[in-house]
Amino acid sequence: MSLAVASSLWTPLLVSPGREIPAGYPKVSGRKRALLVGVSYMGTARELKGTINDVTEMRRLLVDKFGFPSGCILELTEKESDPSRVPTRENLLLAMRWLTEGCASGDSLVFQFSGHGVQQLDLTDDEVDGYDEALCPADFEQRGVILDDEINEAIVRPLGRGVKLHAIIGTCHCGTILDLPYLCRISSITAVCLFCIDYARSEILLINYGYIFPLDPSMQGFSGSASIGAMMDSFINAVEAEPGTTYGRLLSAMRARIRDGQGSRRLPGKEPQLCSSEMFYIYRKPFLL
Numbered sequence: 001m002s003l004a005v006a007s008s009l010w011t012p013l014l015v016s017p018g019r020e021i022p023a024g025y026p027k028v029s030g031r032k033r034a035l036l037v038g039v040s041y042m043g044t045a046r047e048l049k050g051t052i053n054d055v056t057e058m059r060r061l062l063v064d065k066f067g068f069p070s071g072c073i074l075e076l077t078e079k080e081s082d083p084s085r086v087p088t089r090e091n092l093l094l095a096m097r098w099l100t101e102g103c104a105s106g107d108s109l110v111f112q113f114s115g116h117g118v119q120q121l122d123l124t125d126d127e128v129d130g131y132d133e134a135l136c137p138a139d140f141e142q143r144g145v146i147l148d149d150e151i152n153e154a155i156v157r158p159l160g161r162g163v164k165l166h167a168i169i170g171t172c173h174c175g176t177i178l179d180l181p182y183l184c185r186i187s188s189i190t191a192v193c194l195f196c197i198d199y200a201r202s203e204i205l206l207i208n209y210g211y212i213f214p215l216d217p218s219m220q221g222f223s224g225s226a227s228i229g230a231m232m233d234s235f236i237n238a239v240e241a242e243p244g245t246t247y248g249r250l251l252s253a254m255r256a257r258i259r260d261g262q263g264s265r266r267l268p269g270k271e272p273q274l275c276s277s278e279m280f281y282i283y284r285k286p287f288l289l
Contacts, residue, residue, distance in 0.1 A: 021098045022084035032108045033072040035099045039087045039115030050227035052077045054114040066289040089143040096154040105162030117171025133177045152179040170231040184274035248282035
């Protein structure tokens with residue numbers, strides 16, 4: 001599903017001054033933490049099925065396969081009884097701050113988002129295609145979307161040296177949602193590395209602290225008895241089918257599963273994408289969270 005964007009209606013609104021990270025958010029211990037977000041837009045014409053299941057499946061994968069402590073995972077969904085864990089615009093920005101606050105070298109962070117995404121006209125001239133990407137929180141029609149510039153400021157710029165962040169983003173139009181300088185292009189000749197695209201954001205080149213990994217899917221394919229998004233289905237299947245896989249093999253396996261319609265409705269023209277904060281050989285680097 002695509003959303004029409006009227007940028008004049010969706011002017012970003014800042015987090016309320018003085019808002020602290022809610023006391024009910026997890027107290028982080030250890031080197032791994034994750035923010036998992038599933039937005040369903042319940043009771044609206046834009047309602048999505050499967051986004052909460054995406055969160056459930058990602059938690060299972062992180063805990064069972066990658067050793068994330070269950071207590072260091074923060075979930076925002078519309079089924080939460082705690083108002084601070086509902087994926088509103090303000091809560092999501094606060095949760096992003098929680099994700100990066102106090103992180104240190106050797107830490108591994110994960111940001112997962114399933115929901116709607118949009119594009120709108122770039123008003124700051126920092127996008128080569130003239131459009132900003134944005135995530136749609138549960139209250140985006142009242143409070144506005146979260147622009148890629150804001151996401152970059154919230155969870156990319158605060159990273160210290162040696163911190164690793166993976167973002168697994170399940171939306172339409174997510175593209176370069178973290179405003180990273182490198183986009184992977186795979187062809188029969190150039191299938192082993194990432195290639196630089198100039199986004200006119202020189203400061204991003206200084207953020208050389210880990211591999212930041214947005215996946216650009218569609219939320220319209222589901223599989224299994226519990227519905228999950230097509231991107232999440234392909235991601236989990238690829239990770240579990242080949243433990244220790246490389247980034248290149250992971251990306252290829254995800255694309256093949258979506259292209260062939262295995263386990264989900266075929267989505268012509270939709271392929272997962274890989275962006276990064278630095279250049280590396282995708283068929284040599286193991287995928288590790």
